[in-house]
Amino acid sequence: MSEFAGCPGSKMFDFRAKEETQEETQTVDVKSQLRQWPIQLHLISPQAPYYQGADVLLAADCVAYALGNFHTDYLKGKSIAIACPKLDEGQDTYVEKIKSWLEDAKINTLTVLIMQVPCCMGLLNLAKQAAQASERKVPIKCVVVSLQGEILSENWV
Amino acid sequence: MLDEYMNKGIKDVITKFPAVADVLEQYNIGCALCTEGSCLLKDIVDVHNLSQEDEQTLMAQIAAVIDPGRQVEMPAARRSPQAKPKDMQYSPPLRQLVDEHVLIKRWLALIPKFVESLDVESEEGGKLILAAVDFIRSYADKYHHAKEEEILFKYFDEDSDILRTMRADHEKARSHVRAVLEALERRDRDAIAEHLNAYGELLAGHILKEDEILYRWMDRNLSVTQVGELFSKFAEAEGKMDKDVIDRCKKFVVKLEEEIQEPGKKVTK
Numbered sequence: 001m002s003e004f005a006g007c008p009g010s011k012m013f014d015f016r017a018k019e020e021t022q023e024e025t026q027t028v029d030v031k032s033q034l035r036q037w038p039i040q041l042h043l044i045s046p047q048a049p050y051y052q053g054a055d056v057l058l059a060a061d062c063v064a065y066a067l068g069n070f071h072t073d074y075l076k077g078k079s080i081a082i083a084c085p086k087l088d089e090g091q092d093t094y095v096e097k098i099k100s101w102l103e104d105a106k107i108n109t110l111t112v113l114i115m116q117v118p119c120c121m122g123l124l125n126l127a128k129q130a131a132q133a134s135e136r137k138v139p140i141k142c143v144v145v146s147l148q149g150e151i152l153s154e155n156w157v
Numbered sequence: 158m159l160d161e162y163m164n165k166g167i168k169d170v171i172t173k174f175p176a177v178a179d180v181l182e183q184y185n186i187g188c189a190l191c192t193e194g195s196c197l198l199k200d201i202v203d204v205h206n207l208s209q210e211d212e213q214t215l216m217a218q219i220a221a222v223i224d225p226g227r228q229v230e231m232p233a234a235r236r237s238p239q240a241k242p243k244d245m246q247y248s249p250p251l252r253q254l255v256d257e258h259v260l261i262k263r264w265l266a267l268i269p270k271f272v273e274s275l276d277v278e279s280e281e282g283g284k285l286i287l288a289a290v291d292f293i294r295s296y297a298d299k300y301h302h303a304k305e306e307e308i309l310f311k312y313f314d315e316d317s318d319i320l321r322t323m324r325a326d327h328e329k330a331r332s333h334v335r336a337v338l339e340a341l342e343r344r345d346r347d348a349i350a351e352h353l354n355a356y357g358e359l360l361a362g363h364i365l366k367e368d369e370i371l372y373r374w375m376d377r378n379l380s381v382t383q384v385g386e387l388f389s390k391f392a393e394a395e396g397k398m399d400k401d402v403i404d405r406c407k408k409f410v411v412k413l414e415e416e417i418q419e420p421g422k423k424v425t426k
């Protein structure tokens with residue numbers, strides 16, 4: 001099979017060789033930390049009460065599947081929206097909604113949680129565009145997650 | 158014996174065992190130069206965020222100095238459970254404080270030349286000294302130190318040794334400024350020079366401690382929510398400041414730099 005030459009975000013990997021240990025596969029009742037609905041960025045209202053003054057998590061669609069401790073380590077205590085910067089249409093609306101979080105909902109912080117694949121950086125760019133257009137600024141943090149759920153970087157933008 | 162010293166101030170430990178300073182120096186921990194040195198030995202590892210390996214080696218070396226030739230049980234150093242990676246950038250509010258240090262450091266760099274040309278006899282010379290005091294009081298103290306004392310420090314244990322040290326530095330700086338004004342009334346040029354130089358040395362060390370140690374330690378221990386709160390409170394505090402005062406302070410440093418680079422050019426307030 002020839003070397004993959006397409007989009008890195010679509011490149012195939014098989015992680016089955018890294019079998020989980022017995023301990024890791026024990027069933028644990030992990031409580032959901034989701035405290036709102038809807039969550040898709042096209043569906044949410046940026047002025048919903050749970051965004052007012054909140055620490056907001058803007059997560060790429062794939063993150064919650066890759067990151068084992070997504071609920072406890074990142075979602076807990078935050079309000080959320082999810083989006084895919086590669087496949088979603090109407091991303092101008094996304095910029096407007098993020099801007100509305102900053103200006104209208106007066107959110108406290110914005111954490112952008114993305115995968116390591118290059119296309120995911122588009123979500124951070126949407127957040128940066130919104131922040132540049134907004135008169136009100138808030139701290140923005142970017143967390144990059146590897147395909148197997150490791151935190152590769154965690155930086156303030 | 159080592160356990161006993163874990164709860165003592167680092168200055169006392171170094172006084173009794175000077176070789177401990179050399180051990181700390183190997184890890185770029187400059188406690189021997191600290192003006193207060195009241196941080197407890199057990200807190201040093203947490204404050205400086207050493208790796209587990211460095212922490213163990215450091216403590217073993219200190220144990221060898223304090224209890225030479227004896228097998229000692231290694232006391233656990235205190236480490237914040239939520240400690241984050243060492244290479245993390247400053248959070249936006251702490252980055253703001255680091256950026257404010259830049260203008261203060263530019264002024265500190267000018268002090269040696271400034272005191273060389275002190276003129277306490279003329280009205281113009283007196284005004285220039287007052288302009289320097291205005292910069293220290295308005296920018297370094299009211300604008301910058303106030304954000305630390307009235308906002309940032311409230312997020313931590315204000316009785317902790319490290320914060321007491323920082324406050325003590327601020328107070329010492331204020332006392333030097335008061336002494337400068339008193340000396341100006343007496344037209345005592347030497348006393349003005351002495352206190353401005355002392356202020357410069359104090360602040361240079363203070364800023365280094367904050368940039369390299371304190372702020373990084375604080376960032377490792379602040380939650381995302383607290384970072385957002387600090388950012389908003391700093392913005393609110395800045396909104397209450399007179400922007401003309403900040404501009405005046407910035408112009409003072411720029412003009413003084415020009416004067417020192419071009420000695421013929423006079424600086425006025």
